[in-house]
Amino acid sequence: MAESRPRVWVSQPLFDDLVGRLAVHFDVHATDVVTEHSPAAITEALRDSAGALVTLNEKIGAPQIAGAPGLRAIANVGVGYNNLDVPALTAAGIVATNTPDVLTETTADFGFALLMATARRITEAERWLREGQWQQWSFSTLLGADLHGSTLGIVGMGRIGQGIARRARGFGMRVLYHNRSRLPDTVEHECGASYAGFDDLLAQADHVVLVLPYSPQVHHLVDASALAKMKSTATLVNIARGGIVDEVALADALANGRLAAAGLDVYEGEPAVRPELLALRNVVLTPHIASASLATRRAMVSLAVDNLIAALGEGPDAGRPPTPVNPDALAATAGITIAKRQGA
Known part of the structure; x- marks a missing residue:
């Protein structure tokens, strides 16, 4: 029986064609409508996930990752990441990424x-x-x-x-x-x-x-x-x-x-x-729209997708996400990537 693919959670509707690139490597569970996720809902969504593509609306800290032993990467769609408890993620060996420069x-x-x-x-x-x-x-x-x-x-x-x-x-x-x-x-x-x-x-x-x-x-x-x-x-x-x-x-x-x-x-x-x-x-x-041009928002999502694919050990940059926030956490995922490449 073929091994099941890693599960990733996409917290909000983004651009289908860009998010669709995740489906080449992962079992994607995407939110279909704009949703205000409760802390409990975020915890549940992360529970069986290897990775997540999230926006600034989703606050993720120690309580949300405590019951997610397989979680390895959080890709934030935004240059800021104060919605993420980066020290907690780093301590758990979870890579966090953001989307600077493109905006x-x-x-x-x-x-x-x-x-x-x-x-x-x-x-x-x-x-x-x-x-x-x-x-x-x-x-x-x-x-x-x-x-x-x-x-x-x-x-x-x-x-x-x-x-x-x-x-x-x-x-x-x-x-x-x-x-x-x-x-x-x-x-x-x-x-x-x-x-x-x-x-x-x-x-x-x-x-x-x-x-x-x-x-x-x-x-x-x-x-x-x-x-x-x-x-x-x-x-x-x-x-x-x-x-x-x-x-x-x-x-x-x-x-x-x-x-x-x-x-x-x-x-x-x-x-x-x-x-x-x-x-x-x-x-x-104005309602937090400084980066809200179509070209820029697409570039942000595209970079976040690249980050998540690489952080979870897939694609041409496997193990090397373009814009990690906590590069120290990459050591944990690097071992998984190397083992995978060696067929372990």
């Missing part, structure tokens, strides 16, 4: 678009028009802030932050950045950016964009104290992760004129959005 330019495009919409009050103006308030032109109607000639502060100067900086050069903006480590001089020159301390950046910037990865160390990095250091005429854009901003403090600053406007694509409790933010007109709210 850099698309996300930088969106970040700059959100910055422009926030500074120029685009969504506020559309709501005002749709509500029938445009009865007569006024010289002072919906005055916003210029981007050209202003100072942009970028917090987190990875690939996406650098992409935003390059776009800012075309608008003649002065660019400051803050990062865990200073970039090489050649990269600073290419981006037209200068390093600044976090507090100095907040104080000088007319517009601040957050593009840093989430970690417990940066939880509520932008809190009431940080917001107080910003100009009252400044704008704040967050395309990083919701937990980086104290949303209660942000809503209070926006409501009381201590900050001009904000643009948010990510939220601490998403998909829930705080009612304090929903009630404000000087905040642009």
Whole structure:
């Protein structure tokens, strides 16, 4: 009797043609409709699985993997992976992967678009028009802030932050950045950016964009104290992760004129959005769509599929997934791959 193939779980409907590549190697159990999986449902789905293709909606930690002794790989569709307890996965010898790089330019495009919409009050103006308030032109109607000639502060100067900086050069903006480590001089020159301390950046910037990865160390990095250091005429854009901003403090600053406007694509409790933010007109709210172009989302799924196939010891890159998050865990799967190749 032929040996049964490893089972893999696909947590959400993605692109059938790309996910279909998994069926060449595995017994695929794919979710047919968009589903909010409970922790218990995730635990059950992983129980007999060798691997899983998941999105940022699925939180996977020690409780979810405790009853899944055969689980060897989790492929996350996203550059961020704070939905995964990476130390727990590593301790269990489970490879985690993500999908960086393929979304850099698309996300930088969106970040700059959100910055422009926030500074120029685009969504506020559309709501005002749709509500029938445009009865007569006024010289002072919906005055916003210029981007050209202003100072942009970028917090987190990875690939996406650098992409935003390059776009800012075309608008003649002065660019400051803050990062865990200073970039090489050649990269600073290419981006037209200068390093600044976090507090100095907040104080000088007319517009601040957050593009840093989430970690417990940066939880509520932008809190009431940080917001107080910003100009009252400044704008704040967050395309990083919701937990980086104290949303209660942000809503209070926006409501009381201590900050001009904000643009948010990510939220601490998403998909829930705080009612304090929903009630404000000087905040642009989008539903975590910075990478949402068709070409980019397909590229993300394709890379996640490649990662899962390789992490489970199949395909031309068997044992060498392109973008592992915890390469130390590869040692556990490497032994399985070698044994398989040797016919053990």
